[in-house]
Amino acid sequence: MAFYQLATRYLTGEASGSERQQLVEQLRKPEARALFEEMRSGWEGSPANLEKGFDVDAIAQRVAIAVAEDQPHSEPDRDASPVPHRPRRIRHRYSPWFFRLSFGVLATSFAALAIVAVIWFRPAPPAKVAGGPVSWVQRSCGASERLLVTLGDGTKITLNSGSILSHPEIFGPYGRVVRLTGEAFFDVSHDESRPFVVETPTLRIRVLGTRFNVRAFADGTKAQVSLVKGKVQVTEIAPRNQEEAKPVVLTPGEQYNFSPETRMAKVQPVSAEAATGWMQDVFVWKREPAASAMRQLERRFGIGVEFSDPALSNEELNGTFEAESLEEIFETLQLTGIFNYRLIRAGDKIERVILSPGQLADFSSGRHKPM
Numbered sequence: 001m002a003f004y005q006l007a008t009r010y011l012t013g014e015a016s017g018s019e020r021q022q023l024v025e026q027l028r029k030p031e032a033r034a035l036f037e038e039m040r041s042g043w044e045g046s047p048a049n050l051e052k053g054f055d056v057d058a059i060a061q062r063v064a065i066a067v068a069e070d071q072p073h074s075e076p077d078r079d080a081s082p083v084p085h086r087p088r089r090i091r092h093r094y095s096p097w098f099f100r101l102s103f104g105v106l107a108t109s110f111a112a113l114a115i116v117a118v119i120w121f122r123p124a125p126p127a128k129v130a131g132g133p134v135s136w137v138q139r140s141c142g143a144s145e146r147l148l149v150t151l152g153d154g155t156k157i158t159l160n161s162g163s164i165l166s167h168p169e170i171f172g173p174y175g176r177v178v179r180l181t182g183e184a185f186f187d188v189s190h191d192e193s194r195p196f197v198v199e200t201p202t203l204r205i206r207v208l209g210t211r212f213n214v215r216a217f218a219d220g221t222k223a224q225v226s227l228v229k230g231k232v233q234v235t236e237i238a239p240r241n242q243e244e245a246k247p248v249v250l251t252p253g254e255q256y257n258f259s260p261e262t263r264m265a266k267v268q269p270v271s272a273e274a275a276t277g278w279m280q281d282v283f284v285w286k287r288e289p290a291a292s293a294m295r296q297l298e299r300r301f302g303i304g305v306e307f308s309d310p311a312l313s314n315e316e317l318n319g320t321f322e323a324e325s326l327e328e329i330f331e332t333l334q335l336t337g338i339f340n341y342r343l344i345r346a347g348d349k350i351e352r353v354i355l356s357p358g359q360l361a362d363f364s365s366g367r368h369k370p371m
Contacts, residue, residue, distance in 0.1 A: 005204075007036050135169040141182070143302035146279070151178075154189035155196065160278055161299040162217070183215040185276055188230075199237070202260050206233045206247075213275045221292045225256040226275030236265070277320075283329075285317040293317045294355075301326045301350070308356040312339065326350060334358065 006023040026032045139159060141147045147159040152170055159165055163182020176196045188196045190209025198205040200216035202223045210230025216223040225234050227250040234256045239245035240263070248267065250256055255270035274284040281300065285293055291313035294305040303326070307313050315338060321329050330341040330353060337360030344352040 003032060134172065136166050137169050139165045143299060153191060156187040158185040158279055160184060180214055180216060181218050183217065183278070185213045185279060187211050202237055202258055204235045204237055217295070219295060220260060221295060223258045223260065225250065226270050227252050227254055228272050228275060283321040285319055287316045287318060289313065290315040290317055297326065297329065303350055304352045306352060306354045308354060312355055312357060
């Protein structure tokens with residue numbers, strides 16, 4: 001995790017034990033210690049400085065380079081491909097308090113030991129509102145269900161089936177952070193002084209006021225952030241290098257896709273219908289991997305889907321299903337000649353669907369295109 005994120009999570013009381021340990025390691029560098037002490041001073045004086053005045057990219061890059069210089073050198077891995085360096089232009093945006101750094105005092109060894117000791121041996125300070133620690137609330141949504149959650153700031157969140165949302169009972173005065181595993185549509189109330197942040201297992205989305213959809217299930221399928229209105233900034237939770245740590249800014253009609261398996265990310269166009277169709281029981285598939293499409297059907301209809309041949313899960317699906325029943329959807333899939341299906345019932349209820357290759361199955365083409 002980038003230095004700025006670690007320091008901010010510590011100052012807001014959200015850092016875990018492992019994150020505090022990472023911060024301690026980075027604070028062994030004088031420059032990192034100086035930056036942290038100035039951040040802490042700014043936080044105590046005016047916490048909004050952390051959100052408004054720092055050039056996050058520039059600081060993360062400077063600290064990463066400083067930490068890397070202190071690492072022991074080892075023989076290069078001959079099987080590894082070198083990561084090309086891409087020069088980038090950094091825009092400096094510092095608030096006035098940033099220029100008051102006093103490196104002579106902060107770089108003393110005594111101060112360094114004091115900072116490290118405080119962070120490691122003292123529990124992280126709890127985030128506070130109205131003089132007390134924050135209580136977190138967890139909302140979950142079962143199969144075939146949807147849940148509308150209205151937060152205290154007026155933000156409305158529609159939670160999809162099979163999803164879990166955690167949020168503070170009351171937001172603090174300096175920020176709004178929620179955590180999501182699954183899929184949800186966010187209609188965020190505008191509050192420039194309190195940025196809204198969504199954290200998922202793989203991505204972090206930062207907004208001011210906007211409407212967007214997040215899909216980030218813990219089943220290995222790709223994570224997606226689709227923007228309908230406004231602007232959002234997306235970063236990876238655990239970047240492996242500076243290139244991956246760079247935030248990506250989306251504009252309306254764009255979708256950020258991230259594969260947890262390959263750690264590859266890309267931005268592509270997306271329609272509002274494709275991004276939010278699930279809220280009206282509409283499935284819009286455009287080159288959607290069959291495995292991902294079947295997970296959507298499982299959550300919507302509360303069933304299980306099995307592939308008799310694992311290669312079928314790599315087929316790409318294109319099409320739109322609006323008011324069709326589960327059986328009608330699989331009838332359409334079978335008409336393509338790519339899939340055959342078998343329903344397993346318990347009384348009148350469909351419990352499982354087993355997919356097997358059809359006569360025209362071609363695992364190398366990914367050509368399934370129901371219309």
